[in-house]
Amino acid sequence: MPVAVDFAARVAGLARGPLAGIDLEVPAGRLTAVTGRPGAGQDVLLSCLGGLARPDAGTIHIGQQRITGMGDAALTKVRRDRIGYIFATCSLLPTLSVGQNIRIAPELAGRKPDQAWYDRVTALLELTPLLRLRPAVLTPLERQRVACARAFLNRPDIVLADEPTSELSHSDAAELLGFLRMWVRKLDQAILLATTEPEVAVRADLVLVLDNGRITRSIERPTLTAVREALA
């Protein structure tokens, strides 16, 4: 009997821009990287998965929910409750405090976040002393950790991380990837990370290689050589 597999997200026949009919399944509870040369369309893929762009063709499921064909109101709720976002550049709202930035989704939904869980998320990301500050006074790594806390707080079906390390130094990037991996290991969070850098992609459990608008390779337990070769 086949083992029942949980998927955080599923894409079938997705076409838009450089993407020419992508099929892919993002496994639950793992860190998956989608990589390719610059312009291969990782960013378009994440925008479509995140409900920020509508595909020309194909279907997308987030968890059990099909988001293609949804109206704006329903899609907004999916973005608020089921998806977490970490972007390349600082995507924090500068006039809100760090704490308000982290709580943004539940507050927009008119809910108070579960205090014990909020305290745990902020503590695990070492943000507790920074909660009252404004994003402008934080370091780039601290800001990305705030973006992580915001993305993780809702326990979304999937966290989409679009080049989350591209603005960070080498050591900061390694540290941020450590936080992402910790979340996957400890809390079974599914993360899909888009990157053009093999050194980043190799930290994932599964690497999908995007080329010519399709997923051309899928590398389990990747090594740097294997990823570099796939991107060559």
Next chain:
Amino acid sequence: MNPIHAGPRLTAVGLALSVGTVAVLLWLCALQFTGWLVLGVFVLAEVVLFHAFTRLVGRRRRDLALLRCFGASRGQVFAGVLSEAATVGLLGALAGIAGGAVLSELTGAFYLFAVFTGVVGAVIAAAIPAFRASRIPPGNGSP
């Protein structure tokens, strides 16, 4: 504060002009002026408020796109801008009442009229900018 109000505020000049024109309108009413002068100042107040909120929404594009990305609905964005307009209109009404009380004897009906005119006038003026704000597509905050 609800995160829907995140982003730059009205500039000091925009706020002063908005509150000021509403107040002047109400002072004229308190002094029992009627006719074209009052109508002209009313139109001026609407134009000033419309411009102030158009500029405000323009400066908030990035914040609003991010808010939409993180789950703010179009309706929430629309109502968020209108509620700020209502607050500005209320400030104008209070300034109008304060000044009006100095200029003449005010009745209870005038207080109601002032608050109604200030709030409803400001909401009408901001309706188009608020609608435009609600149509800003969700995005990742890059320009």
